Structure formats: structure tokens, C-alpha cells
Amino acid sequence: MTVTTNRLEAAVQPTALGELVPSNVSELVGFTLARLGVGHVFGVVGSGNFSVTNALRKAGVAYTAARHEGGAATMADAYGRMSGKVGVVSTHQGCGLTNAITGIGEAAKSRTPLIVVTADTAASAVGSNFKIDQDGLARSVGAVAERVHSPASAVADTVRAYRKAVNERRTVVLSLPTDIQAAAVEGGPRRGRARSSATADRTRVGCRCRSGRAHTQRGAPRIRCRPRSPRGSEGDRGTGRGCRRVGGDLRRRAWPL
Known part of the structure; x- marks a missing residue:
């Protein structure tokens, strides 16, 4: 199966998500992955990946909680091999990703179509204990490093990660910085009453x-x-x-x- 980017992006724009109206980027990413057809989510939920995991569940994607991120990555790898669908691993930033890296490396070397949705520290959090080079870590074990760069590019970034996982049979680590996760998306509900410039x-x-x-x-x-x-x-x-x-x-x- 070959995935075409333009057609996918049109299908998963916020206006095409039906009753699922994302209020921020993390929800938009979760709803987009669900719309693309990911099969099952495995992970350990923390503050960094709670919103995106909840969005996947809200969109109807089954979720299995693991006791350790390494187990979650191994389960997602096995699911992808046996089901023919794209499995998803959901991890917290920093230590959550490092805990899962052995399973991610095994999936990458086996060319399992897999998406690791992981939180990442904000660009301004230079002193955070969770700050590591997540892109470099992903590449060091043979996975593809992708990230969500902005609210405007969130759908395109997510579709690109899914396309690489399916078309190239790759394990993709999709990083979601926490500051971008919380950003509002165009067309989503807004808090408070907006006042026109007029x-x-x-x-x-x-x-x-x-x-x-x-x-x-x-x-x-x-x-x-x-x-x-x-x-x-x-x-x-x-x-x-x-x-x-x-x-x-x-x-x-x-x-x-």
C-alpha cells in the first residue's frame, strides 16, 4: 500500500474530522493519527503525552497501558508485525523515550511500520532534567526522527511520519514539544469571548x-x-x-x- 501525502492531508484537516474538533495541537495530532488508520496504542501515560493519548482514545483507537515503556514498544512492534496495521507507542519526554529505546531499536532494525508519539521539552526549557537529543537518540538505533514544528504544520508533520512508516516500512519517532502541544489550532474552540477589531x-x-x-x-x-x-x-x-x-x-x- 502506498500513501499519497496530498490526499491524506486533505482528509485529515480540522474541518474534515467530523465531530472531533481539536482545541490544541496535541489533540489535532491524535485525531489525525486516528483518521489515518493507526491500529492500537501502547504506552505509559505521563504529563507530556496525556493529551495526545487521550485524543487517540477519544477518536476510537484502542489503548493498552504498560508497566514500562520498553514493554509498550515491544508490544507495538509485535502488533505491527502480526496485524499489518501501524502500531503506536506513546511516551513521556526524556526518560519515557529512553525507557522504550530497546524496543524501538528492535522494531527499527526489523523494519516494522511503527510510530512512536513522544513528548519533547519546550525549546525554552534549556535546564530541564527531561531535555535530551531525542532526534539523535532515535537515529542512533535506526529509527526515523520526525517532529511537529508548529500548529500550522501539525497535520503535514503527522502525515509525513505516517507516510514514512507505511510506504518505507520504517519506525518513526514523532516528537511533540510541550509548548507546541498546548498551542491553539485554527478552527478549534477558543476560551473566552473573542472581540472583533472593529x-x-x-x-x-x-x-x-x-x-x-x-x-x-x-x-x-x-x-x-x-x-x-x-x-x-x-x-x-x-x-x-x-x-x-x-x-x-x-x-x-x-x-x-
Whole structure:
């Protein structure tokens, strides 16, 4: 079976993932691997690989927890040889990968199609105890070193790793730096309420009630600012008057005391 990159990338874009809407890069990588058709995940979950492993499970890929990463890599190697599908190993950054390296080396030398999804330290974590040369380690045992470089390239990076595993029958170590894992992806859900630049640039009127909220002149959401005390809003003390948004105009209303 030969995998074509362009067709795969079109099939696994966030808009083509159906109900699976990734909120960050780690989820996008997990959903992409599931969409590509990986068969089973073996691993030991830590903080670095929790999100991507959870995304694979959410997408319907079976997961087997191992007591040691070396056992996980050996199980994935055997699964790939016997099933004809691509097995996946999931490890924590640094020590999780080094624990699995014997099994990874055996799979690489046997030309088993296998993907090792491993976390990696952020570029800024220069003093981290988990920081090692993961790409160099993977190449030293005959595996192919790949990594996710950015949110924009996450799908292409994942497809490239899968393509090499299938087309070239290689064991591929796909590193996911923790800072890139947490980055939001375009088209995914965002926290908080986004404000358009047009609204942000509109001139604010002079009303600022005791609630501390200033109102835009037009097009803002419907807002009511009830005074915190019967004395009314700032500038109208003692009148019991507050502000409300009606349509696009800021009007005054007397609240019952």
C-alpha cells in the first residue's frame, strides 16, 4: 500500500474530522493519527503525552497501558508485525523515550511500520532534567526522527511520519514539544469571548458605572449596568440611575430603589 501525502492531508484537516474538533495541537495530532488508520496504542501515560493519548482514545483507537515503556514498544512492534496495521507507542519526554529505546531499536532494525508519539521539552526549557537529543537518540538505533514544528504544520508533520512508516516500512519517532502541544489550532474552540477589531476600535462614550465597565458606542452586546448601591452610578450619585444597552444607543434608565 502506498500513501499519497496530498490526499491524506486533505482528509485529515480540522474541518474534515467530523465531530472531533481539536482545541490544541496535541489533540489535532491524535485525531489525525486516528483518521489515518493507526491500529492500537501502547504506552505509559505521563504529563507530556496525556493529551495526545487521550485524543487517540477519544477518536476510537484502542489503548493498552504498560508497566514500562520498553514493554509498550515491544508490544507495538509485535502488533505491527502480526496485524499489518501501524502500531503506536506513546511516551513521556526524556526518560519515557529512553525507557522504550530497546524496543524501538528492535522494531527499527526489523523494519516494522511503527510510530512512536513522544513528548519533547519546550525549546525554552534549556535546564530541564527531561531535555535530551531525542532526534539523535532515535537515529542512533535506526529509527526515523520526525517532529511537529508548529500548529500550522501539525497535520503535514503527522502525515509525513505516517507516510514514512507505511510506504518505507520504517519506525518513526514523532516528537511533540510541550509548548507546541498546548498551542491553539485554527478552527478549534477558543476560551473566552473573542472581540472583533472593529468593535475594539470604536470610540468609547463617557459612561463608566460603578460596575467598572465602559461601553462602546455602537454594536456592542446588550449590556445592563445596575448600580452597586442606591446612590446610583458614578456621576449621578443619589439619583438611582443606571445604564442599559438598547439597540445601538446608550440610554438612561431609573432603576427601582
